[in-house]
Amino acid sequence: MSYQDPRGRRQEDRFWDDGGGTPGWATIVAVLIVAAGLGAAIAIFASRSGGSSTEAAKTVVITKTSPRKQHPDEQHMTDVIPSHERAKAPAASSLTKKEAEENTGQSVSGGGGGRLLGPGAHSSFEAMAAGLGAQVGLAVEPLGSEEVTEFGSLLGSGHAWSSIKPAILSTVLKEQGGSLGPEEEAWAEGAITASDNEDAAALFHTIEGRQGGLDGASAAVGETIHEGSSGSTVVATAPPPAGAVSTYGQTDWPVGEAVRFYHGLATCRVPGTSYIEGLMENVIGEQRWGLGQAAFPSSPRVGMKGGWGPDTEAGGGYLVRQSGFVQSKEGGIAVAMIAIDESGSYPAGAEDLSTIARWLARELKGYGPAYHGCTG
Numbered sequence: 107m108s109y110q111d112p113r114g115r116r117q118e119d120r121f122w123d124d125g126g127g128t129p130g131w132a133t134i135v136a137v138l139i140v141a142a143g144l145g146a147a148i149a150i151f152a153s154r155s156g157g158s159s160t161e162a163a164k165t166v167v168i169t170k171t172s173p174r175k176q177h178p179d180e181q182h183m184t185d186v187i188p189s190h191e192r193a194k195a196p197a198a199s200s201l202t203k204k205e206a207e208e209n210t211g212q213s214v215s216g217g218g219g220g221r222l223l224g225p226g227a228h229s230s231f232e233a234m235a236a237g238l239g240a241q242v243g244l245a246v247e248p249l250g251s252e253e254v255t256e257f258g259s260l261l262g263s264g265h266a267w268s269s270i271k272p273a274i275l276s277t278v279l280k281e282q283g284g285s286l287g288p289e290e291e292a293w294a295e296g297a298i299t300a301s302d303n304e305d306a307a308a309l310f311h312t313i314e315g316r317q318g319g320l321d322g323a324s325a326a327v328g329e330t331i332h333e334g335s336s337g338s339t340v341v342a343t344a345p346p347p348a349g350a351v352s353t354y355g356q357t358d359w360p361v362g363e364a365v366r367f368y369h370g371l372a373t374c375r376v377p378g379t380s381y382i383e384g385l386m387e388n389v390i391g392e393q394r395w396g397l398g399q400a401a402f403p404s405s406p407r408v409g410m411k412g413g414w415g416p417d418t419e420a421g422g423g424y425l426v427r428q429s430g431f432v433q434s435k436e437g438g439i440a441v442a443m444i445a446i447d448e449s450g451s452y453p454a455g456a457e458d459l460s461t462i463a464r465w466l467a468r469e470l471k472g473y474g475p476a477y478h479g480c481t482g
Contacts, residue, residue: 221471221472221474222246222248222255222439222470222471222472222473222474223246223255223469223470223471224469224471227255227257227469228257230465230469231244231257231258231465231469232257234461234462234465235257235258235462238445238447238458238461239447239448239449240445240446240447240448240454240455240458241258241260241261241445241446242258242260242261242443242444242445242458242459242462243256243257243258243260243261243262243263243361243443243444243445244256244257244258244361244441244442244443244444244462244466245257245361245362245364245365245441245442245443246365246439246440246441246466247365247366247369247439247440248437248438248439248473248474248475248477249369249372249373249431249433249437249438249439249440249473249474249477250437250438250473250474250475250476250477251474251475252335254362254365254366256361256362261444261445261446262360262361262362262444263358263359263360263361263444264358264359264417264425264427264444264446265350265355265356265357265358265359265413265415265417265425266354266355266356266357266358266359266364266413266427267355267413267414267415267425267427268301268303268306268355268411268412268413268414269359269364269411269412269413269427269428269429269442270327270331270341270354270355270357270359270413271297271298271301271306271411271413272298272368272371272382272386272411273327273330273331273334273367273376274297274306274309274310274313274327274354275294275297275298275309275378275382275385276330276334276371276376276377276378276382277313277326277327277329277330278290278294278309278312278313279377279378279381279382280330280376280377280378281312281313281316281326284377284378290309290312292305293305293306293308293309294309294381294385295385297309298382298385298386298389298411299385299388299389299390300389300390300393301393301411301412301413303351303352306352307351307352310323310327310352310354313326313327320343320353321343324341324342324343324353324354325341327341327354328340328341330376330377331367333370333375333376334366334367334368334369334370334371334375334376335366335367335369335370335375336359336363336364336366336367336370337363337366338363339357339358339359339363339367340357340358341353341354341357342354342355342356342357342358344356347418349415349416349422350415350416355413355415361427361442361443361444362442364427364429364442365429365440365441365442366440367429368429368430368431368440368441368442369440371383371431371440372431372433372438372440373477373478373480374480374481374482377482378482379480379481379482380481380482383407383409383431386409386410386411386430386431387407387408387409389409389410389411389412393410393412394410395412395428395456395457395459395460396410396412396428396430396443396456396459396460396462396463397409397410397428397430397432397441397463398410398460398463399460399463399464400460400463400464400466400467401464401467402432402434402467402470403434403467403470404434404435404436404473405434406432406433406434406438406473407431407432407433407434408430408431408432408433409430409431409433410428410429410430411428411429411430412426412427412428412456412459413426413427413428414426414427414452414455414456417446420446420450421450422450423446423447423448423449423450423451424446424447424450424451424452424455425444425445425446425455426444426445426446426447426452426455426456426458426459427442427443427444427445427459428441428442428443428459429441429442429443432473434473436472436473437472437473437474437475437476437477438473438474438477439470439473439474441463441466443459443462443463444459445458445459445462
């Protein structure tokens with residue numbers, strides 16, 4: 107007869123005589139005592155193991171973005187809080203979404219860059235705007251959601267001016283299957299990076315040639331804008347007033363609608379995203395006011411397209427606007443903003459937008475929910 111000891115060594119049968127003169131019955135008693143002790147120890151261990159399993163089921167899991175592995179297919183990683191830290195964190199199941207975001211600084215709906223703006227953002231914006239001496243408006247939309255946040259009560263809309271040019275280029279790309287000839291590429295670069303009106307007009311004329319004239323071309327650009335989720339925008343066709351050079355630039359474009367189109371551009375809802383974004387990131391130096399003057403967190407990519415012109419309702423003062431995107435590996439936002447400075451000048455309006463952009467960069471708590479990048 108033999109048995110296996112806890113260390114796996116095979117032992118010979120020595121119940122009756124251990125070779126040292128010990129009586130067999132004493133050996134049996136000793137073995138029984140040892141067996142009883144082992145049984146008790148096993149029971150205690152099992153009890154403790156069961157308790158650990160119960161505790162493990164209550165472990166709080168916090169989802170957060172990995173700064174080194176973020177890409178469209180790796181949106182988040184999980185950290186399990188050690189048992190000695192559990193008392194410091196409330197159970198996840200007991201938190202509302204809002205409470206969880208406030209406690210962790212992260213978005214429960216999918217990571218990304220956590221919350222967008224703090225609860226005092228609106229009052230902070232009004233205080234900043236009061237010191238500008240201008241009518242201003244701002245709209246922000248995280249690329250990972252459809253929620254638009256608007257600021258400013260004095261100016262929410264105005265003529266699109268040159269900020270509509272990316273929609274014109276996107277329409278050309280759509281109609282030509284994503285292809286541009288060398289001359290068209292030069293027009294595209296001039297229209298977006300330098301806001302050249304003649305280059306933009308040349309692109310628009312190619313649409314007119316395919317769509318049978320001004321009305322058809324304007325409708326086609328409007329369709330592109332709608333595909334980008336700016337659903338109520340109607341591209342203007344009336345002759346431009348004195349001081350303006352295009353019909354489409356007179357399109358009334360509320361900032362809440364403009365931000366939706368630029369959100370759609372950044373998330374590939376309209377053709378040519380990668381190409382157009384690349385041009386917007388390389389705007390010439392003298393037009394890099396607004397978003398180009400703000401230090402956004404996480405060293406993001408920043409693209410912008412401005413527009414400006416005399417506003418008859420402001421007595422001929424310049425309406426200045428800019429739309430664009432801010433994208434990092436943590437997430438991104440689309441932005442649209444507008445200003446009419448009380449001085450009426452273009453440089454003052456541009457500086458007002460730079461002040462707004464710097465305010466936004468300071469107020470950002472994150473870039474909102476994670477979003478899937480795209481190519482197009």
